[in-house]
Amino acid sequence: MSKEQLVTIAKSNLEHAEAGTIQQTDNFHKVPASHYFDPDRWGQEMDKIFKRVPLLLATTAELPNPGDYKALDAAGTPVLISRSSDGTIQAFFNMCSHRGAQIMPVGRGNTHRFTCPYHAWTYSLEGDLTAIYANKDFGDLDKSCYNLTPLPCLERAGLIWVTLNRDSSLPIETFLSGYDALLAQFGFENWHYFASQAVEGPNWKIAYDGYMDLYHLPILHKDTFGPDYPNRANYYNWGPHQRVAGPDPRLAEFKNRPVEDWPDDALTAGVWTIFPHISIASFDGGGRSIMLSQLFPGETPGSSITIQHYLMENEPDEARAAEAKTQFEFLKYVVEQEDYATGLKQQRALESGGKDFVLFGKNEGGGHHFHHWVDLLLNAKDEDLKALFETHQKTFFTAH
Ligand code: FES
Ligand SMILES: [Fe+2]
Structure with a gap:
């Protein structure tokens, strides 16, 4: 069932790739600039999101x-x-x-x-x-x-969620909205933990916006990996969780083949986000590996800490471990010196009051969906929380 969904997504993605199109939202989306620095808003996010919904805290x-x-x-x-x-x-x-x-x-x-x-x-x-x-x-x-x-x-699915509210009545399974069945395709329960490292960054939402955004890749990352990646994205949602998939021409040859023939590694490629604070970037070549980024708000609205974890499908030999170490150092460089260096300056600019809103385009559906869920949770009463996720669970696998 979950592999069928992955194939359905891949086919939808291929259709877009062949037609030269991407999913586009109907409208632009504006987020008030103050949402990235206002201490009251930040306090509500801590209470109504981070201390209320399950967080992926370990693998x-x-x-x-x-x-x-x-x-x-x-x-x-x-x-x-x-x-x-x-x-x-x-x-x-x-x-x-x-x-x-x-x-x-x-x-x-x-x-x-x-x-x-x-x-x-x-x-x-x-x-x-x-x-x-x-x-x-x-x-x-x-x-x-x-x-x-x-x-x-x-x-x-080889991942561990914890709710930081000991009295929570929101079942973690309900919160997962069926997304765990898709994540299970990786087989993480048998993967090898390689290393972790920490990166300091701006407001957690400024940092997290970047993980759903492929639009910036060839621009901000022009000196590193950007030119090798597509900057067009399609977004697939299960409740608040969403997979970001760029067009993948490798899958074209499987187009008319039965589900079981499609290769798992290509089907799981791309970025998987888990609301409210996780991104899984999947790599292949020499065995699959992932970087799982765990974002936590810092001690102030303008700061965050991201713990990056590197996991590998197979325990590496010496040569593969050396390659993985080099790749992991490179990923830290990119996130710290390119994404978060830009995000920290963006933070100062937003705090200056020069703009009332930031804008998400019709190609940035991931940002629309994420901020929509942040607002939903800030406005949801405790007694309505379970129903909120159940309602959206029924609409899982909706493409924008
Ligand atoms: S033994 Fe833990 S606080 Fe005293
Ligand atoms: Fe980036």
């Missing part, structure tokens, strides 16, 4: 084995993700039940237990408080009331 490849864990700062919330001995994933606030210290430093590892660095209270991989240091001195209490605080989480 299966980062913590494949029982006892593996990952601690991270997710939009200001300290999170601890662990894999139990039975292989299940769970997520918690990375926060001790004693006096709230952060238990594990940011990073990954493998352990049998989590021990707080402040007074050595100890928790199991499942988050149960198992030991209180100097328990006699501290005094007796019912340990079962002092476990780590769990957060909703779901592992699907």
